[in-house]
Amino acid sequence: MFDYKLLAALAAVVEQGGFERAALRLGLSQSAVSQRIKLLEARVGQPVLVRASPPAPTDIGRRLLNHVQQVRLLEHDLQAQVPALDDGLPPERLRIALNADSLATWWAEATAPFCAEQRVLLDLVVEDQDVGLRRMRAGEVAGCLCGAERPVAGARSQLLGAMRYRGVASPAFVARHFADGVTAAALARAPGIVFGNDDLLQHRYLATLGFEEDFRHHLCPSSDGFVRLTLAGVGWGMVPELQAGQALAEGRLVDLMPGRGVDVPLYWHHWRNGGELLASLTDHLRRRAPDWLAVAD
Amino acid sequence: MFDYKLLAALAAVVEQGGFERAALRLGLSQSAVSQRIKLLEARVGQPVLVRASPPAPTDIGRRLLNHVQQVRLLEHDLQAQVPALDDGLPPERLRIALNADSLATWWAEATAPFCAEQRVLLDLVVEDQDVGLRRMRAGEVAGCLCGAERPVAGARSQLLGAMRYRGVASPAFVARHFADGVTAAALARAPGIVFGNDDLLQHRYLATLGFEEDFRHHLCPSSDGFVRLTLAGVGWGMVPELQAGQALAEGRLVDLMPGRGVDVPLYWHHWRNGGELLASLTDHLRRRAPDWLAVAD
Structure with a gap:
């Protein structure tokens, strides 16, 4: 051996x-x-x-x-x-790579019972999908939650559901930039917020309006910071419904185009021969995730 | 030239x-x-x-x-x-390195008026202090907000105030792990949450109780994820008052040792010859930060 x-x-x-x-x-x-x-x-x-x-x-x-x-x-x-x-x-800790928005919204509540029952410690690593899967391939993590479906060799992937994003901004920002309505041109002129160079959600939102060019935007690679920038009126951006829901209900954020959002599927990647603990987490996620995630197309 | x-x-x-x-x-x-x-x-x-x-x-x-x-x-x-x-x-975007907890709490509200007045776009980079200052030295960022005082060559640093951290956990977690009171031994046995290998806040909190050894902990490198894990009862951890305040007031989090916290000073690093825009941001931060930060010792 x-x-x-x-x-x-x-x-x-x-x-x-x-x-x-x-x-x-x-x-x-x-x-x-x-x-x-x-x-x-x-x-x-x-x-x-x-x-x-x-x-x-x-x-x-x-x-x-x-x-x-x-x-x-x-x-x-x-x-x-x-x-x-x-x-x-x-x-040992169970090392998991996951997207920032999941960790900032549903992950803690969904996995808390699992951690308590199994007395397991988690080592959470925030990565976008490419890096998360690369870490998976490198054996640096036991599981990976991300938007890509295709598993690495030796692993399986499982669709858990979708995170639904809405285009939002503060009421003051809307008054300042969208007095004449929320059009693609007005959205592209008003400063946006983008998570990072790989974040194309805002681009996709604009593309549904037929706008395909670049637009002025801040860069903010923090899920919570992103929401706070929208709340403070620094820019408009795509925020998970899970995260914007309360502020939308209270009128602190405005849904720029009600009914129009962007869905991002979430896949759970895990080793095929990962043992009981990982299988049990997989099973737990499959059962609990639908409480928070939308049904993916 | x-x-x-x-x-x-x-x-x-x-x-x-x-x-x-x-x-x-x-x-x-x-x-x-x-x-x-x-x-x-x-x-x-x-x-x-x-x-x-x-x-x-x-x-x-x-x-x-x-x-x-x-x-x-x-x-x-x-x-x-x-x-x-x-x-x-x-x-051009103004590139700023800052600590995750500032971005998750006071930064957006404090800088929103500056962004609107100056029509400036920000490129925010989340880094712990060593990396933030290294990026400053490398000329990759125009400013850096972190816990270290000493400026890099050609830059100045300015104390803005302190973030005050409290040791918190959910009521259910307290009932499960601290039925006999919050002692150093009980804290060390109950699973904690630590932001990353450089995060010694929890260690310092335990050290004020005379406990200097290692303790069981999850790792969660996300400010918002960290709070959500405490709210969900996954572990105890040090959370900024700014972030825990409402949950503490509503009883969704419990202050483990009222009156005992850890203060972390925040320094704003900026180029000495950084021009008007940076000087104006520096001035703005100096005026606004006290609305959110505690007076540093």
Whole structure:
């Protein structure tokens, strides 16, 4: 069998983002961690880490991490049956990549019962879909919640539902910029808010009005910050109904084009052989997500 | 004088995270952007970019970007006086690095009047303090809001106030884990929530109780996700008063140790020769921040 002491050292260096923290995590000296990585590299006959800051796995390193991730999940199952196997280290966390808007809205409430029942700790990583799936492929996360359907090799994906986005702005912003109605031209002239360069929601909203050009916009890569900027009248933007609902009901936000929104499907990606814990989370999400998500087309 | 076409190409590649997007931003072909970078490298006699994904500036590249950032701010001033200078490109955004909790709480309301008056677009970058200041040094941002006082060379820092954090949990969580009172031992046993490996707020809170060891915790690198996890009863954690206030008042969160909190000072870093726009934002922040922030010790 593999020497898991060595693989655990590799996982710790990548997950903790450095040798010093990995050493702390494992209760070893930094040179012992270094030694284990070197030994692992001698065994596989090539580098497993790129020594950058933070250290990144090489291709072969990624394949090893992917394996470690799955072994850990299987170990978690076994420990539930044979508690004496406990290695005395703090419990492993279930590492999940997910989109910022899910974490800012329904994720906590949906998964709270699961965390309490299973006594599991989560390590949540906020990533857009490409990076989330890349982390999945690299074995850095056990699951990934994102808008892309296609699973990576060895994984399955499952449609949970859709997040429904509305174009919103504050009443003062509407009065200032849309006195003559909400048209594509007026929307494109008024400052918008965009989450980041990959966020095309606002573009898609404008495209439904036949407007395909670029428009003036702020950039705000924070889900909550995004809503606050709309509330404060800094710009208009697409906000999940789940997040805008109360402010819309109270009149602190205005739906710019009632009835017209953009739906984003959400897929849950998980390892096919990820063990009981992951299977149980998958089952839990499948049952609970419809309480918050819309039915996807 | 420098050839700013070349420097603008460098800035676009780094800011947009790639040659293709830089070309879109500049309205050039990708090979034209490439050509400009090569020409710039021929002029300075060494590489300005590490061709990775995304491309990163070399040391000399960073120094050039730092310069571009400051020139742009000065240009913005001049354009206000001589509008004919407008180059026809979309307006530059003011790029600001700030901590996630500020963006999730007071930032939008505090800066909304400034954005409206100055008709400026913001490009907000969420970073913890080390990375934020590193971006400042690299000339990738015009300002940085963080907990560190010491400015980078060429910049000034200004204390705006402090964010006050409280240790909070949901009433159900308190009943489950703190039936016998909130002691350091009980806090360390109950699952906590930590923003990331650099977030020592919870550790400092426990340290005020004389508890210095590690404790079980979830990891959640999202300000809003963090609050939602506490509301859903997944764990206890340190939340800004600004963010927890309403939930505390409504009894949806409980202050674990009333009167005992952790204050985090917030410093505003800005270029010394950053021009009128940045000076005006600095002035605006200095006047408005006290409406939200506590007086720092």
